Amino acid sequence: MLDQLRSGKSGVLAIVLTLYITFIGGRVVFHQIEQMRDGSWAQRRTDLALDEDVMARRELGPLAPWIAAIRAKTPEDAVIGVRFLPEHEHEAPGWIASLRFLAWPRRVLTPQEFLDHIGGDGANLDGKCFGLQLPDEEPPFAQRWRVVAKGRGWRLYRWIEEP
Amino acid sequence: MSIHEGLIALGVPLLLGAGILRAAGIGPRDGVFCWLGRLFPVGATALALVLFAFMAGGLSVRSPAPGLVAGLAGGALLFLPRRRTIERYPVEERTHPLARLVAAVLAAFCFVAVAFVCAGDVNRPVHRDDDALIWGMKARYLVHHETFDDALGETLADPTRGGHHLDYPLLNPLLQVWVTTLAGEYDDVAVRYPTMAWLVSFVLLLLGATRRRCGAVTGSLLTLGLVGVGVVWVVGTGAKSDLITALALLGCLDSAARWMDEDGARRHVASCALFAAVLVWSKNEGMMLALAALLAALMTRPRAVVRGLARPSAPWFVVPVAVVLMQWWFNTRYGLVNDLLAGGEGTGGRSLLAVLIENFPRRCGTIARAFAGNMAWVIADDGSIVHRFGYHDGLYLAFLALIALCPRRALAGSTRMVTLTALGGLAAYFLVYVVSYQDLDWHLYTSLPRVQSHLLPAMVLGIALMLRGLRRDARRRISREPART
Numbered sequence: 041m042l043d044q045l046r047s048g049k050s051g052v053l054a055i056v057l058t059l060y061i062t063f064i065g066g067r068v069v070f071h072q073i074e075q076m077r078d079g080s081w082a083q084r085r086t087d088l089a090l091d092e093d094v095m096a097r098r099e100l101g102p103l104a105p106w107i108a109a110i111r112a113k114t115p116e117d118a119v120i121g122v123r124f125l126p127e128h129e130h131e132a133p134g135w136i137a138s139l140r141f142l143a144w145p146r147r148v149l150t151p152q153e154f155l156d157h158i159g160g161d162g163a164n165l166d167g168k169c170f171g172l173q174l175p176d177e178e179p180p181f182a183q184r185w186r187v188v189a190k191g192r193g194w195r196l197y198r199w200i201e202e203p
Numbered sequence: 204m205s206i207h208e209g210l211i212a213l214g215v216p217l218l219l220g221a222g223i224l225r226a227a228g229i230g231p232r233d234g235v236f237c238w239l240g241r242l243f244p245v246g247a248t249a250l251a252l253v254l255f256a257f258m259a260g261g262l263s264v265r266s267p268a269p270g271l272v273a274g275l276a277g278g279a280l281l282f283l284p285r286r287r288t289i290e291r292y293p294v295e296e297r298t299h300p301l302a303r304l305v306a307a308v309l310a311a312f313c314f315v316a317v318a319f320v321c322a323g324d325v326n327r328p329v330h331r332d333d334d335a336l337i338w339g340m341k342a343r344y345l346v347h348h349e350t351f352d353d354a355l356g357e358t359l360a361d362p363t364r365g366g367h368h369l370d371y372p373l374l375n376p377l378l379q380v381w382v383t384t385l386a387g388e389y390d391d392v393a394v395r396y397p398t399m400a401w402l403v404s405f406v407l408l409l410l411g412a413t414r415r416r417c418g419a420v421t422g423s424l425l426t427l428g429l430v431g432v433g434v435v436w437v438v439g440t441g442a443k444s445d446l447i448t449a450l451a452l453l454g455c456l457d458s459a460a461r462w463m464d465e466d467g468a469r470r471h472v473a474s475c476a477l478f479a480a481v482l483v484w485s486k487n488e489g490m491m492l493a494l495a496a497l498l499a500a501l502m503t504r505p506r507a508v509v510r511g512l513a514r515p516s517a518p519w520f521v522v523p524v525a526v527v528l529m530q531w532w533f534n535t536r537y538g539l540v541n542d543l544l545a546g547g548e549g550t551g552g553r554s555l556l557a558v559l560i561e562n563f564p565r566r567c568g569t570i571a572r573a574f575a576g577n578m579a580w581v582i583a584d585d586g587s588i589v590h591r592f593g594y595h596d597g598l599y600l601a602f603l604a605l606i607a608l609c610p611r612r613a614l615a616g617s618t619r620m621v622t623l624t625a626l627g628g629l630a631a632y633f634l635v636y637v638v639s640y641q642d643l644d645w646h647l648y649t650s651l652p653r654v655q656s657h658l659l660p661a662m663v664l665g666i667a668l669m670l671r672g673l674r675r676d677a678r679r680r681i682s683r684e685p686a687r688t
Binding site for chain 2: 138142145147148153
């Protein structure tokens, strides 16, 4: 190392770079210790890179009970329309995307897609049709829907086929 | 997924990788870290090719046959006798025992970091972001349909199914299919496991590449420096393909640089070709970076590269070409097109060149600021300099600074190829943002650190090569100095 230092510009550069890398390496070691002490270093590190988006993807959040209910109470060929509250306008697209992924191979549709699916006269409504309703209000034609699962602030309905 | 299923999931690609590397004449004598780091990427890609062949042939991917075929092929390649060829290996410099100990401790820290991160994510389901909506969703489609049948085409064409960027390469989804078929059903957590294997291979490969160039201690420090970079965890823990692209580019450049440094050793050509196959099958960006690397190699040693392609080891380059053709066949069969190349929304059917010319003056400043900001620091709106460690921890800046400070070193020998590839890759990404049809701020915010991470290992390799050059210069200068009395 001292020999390199003596050798001029390139030696100094090599030492500066080595010290710099040592500094970065030192931070890794420091964070390892910190993680052992108080939680997930990786999580906080990734938060730095992609902010709250990464934070949110790490847990299922409100999706967890809905997914559990859908997987347990609906057949694999089910068609599930999802209706959110207006205050969920920003989260809704992300939730729909996650629901489509986690409820696969069931089809998860937005309200408009669900209306398109059942047709203008509701001709395609059958026992495979479900509704995940977030507002605490009854769906249209409430007497034809049966609650198959519910939790705080949400209900999962199934369309009752005519006998 | 049970432990024995996990062992099979990992064991089959490792066995296949070991067999293929042996057939290519690549052994641990080029460095144990490097050899270990090559096992999984090569084996996993070969396994994905087997799965692809089964699905294309109308055979169910859920049967145990693909795994058996891959395992048997790996075993045969590993244990059957092969023609011996004489290979020369470079003489390794002797390292002081204390330096070896320090390097071992530093390398251990790298793996401790990987273990911590993997342990933190081992029970977290993949459910959103590109992990789920691009890569995971495609794997779900493939598992559900089991073969490349017409029904798969209907699912791919249905926008309410939720898949995005369906033209993206199949390597990552096929490895998720492999894990899923072993587990019996789609496992929201187990689909992360292949990425974890890629992450371990990535660290091994980087240790092997850097330690060979600038010594055990500095190489391990450089690796530790990269392992500590925040964005590596973003791409290294989910189910995205960015880590595969970064690893494959590193493997490709490392092999090509060894080939140039060791006077055209045949095994390095094979290794370069195998990693090129991984690269072009990882992401569409992989294809772009492969072209950048090829161009850089031609700008470094044009005659040697052309001659090398005519040598007996050149048939290995059939593998990446075959991979490109297979992906092209799949996309054509199902009418899948790339949104950027197809013009995307709002381009009014104009050519990419027309979009480039129109957008360049308007977007140039914003993109340049974002690129500069990602180096390590960014100038805030109020003019203050904000420290933004956590993106690339300054390694990106260190690479560019080193080029500016010693350009002769950066453009000498095999270092030139690595430098030009990294700079060419940056230029290519710059142009991608210029022609992007997405909202520019959103596109830069959500993807820039991630896509630049593809180039980060190549930059670290470039730093290692430049340090090697500087050390040689220094030694030469010292040996020329007159002895002092």
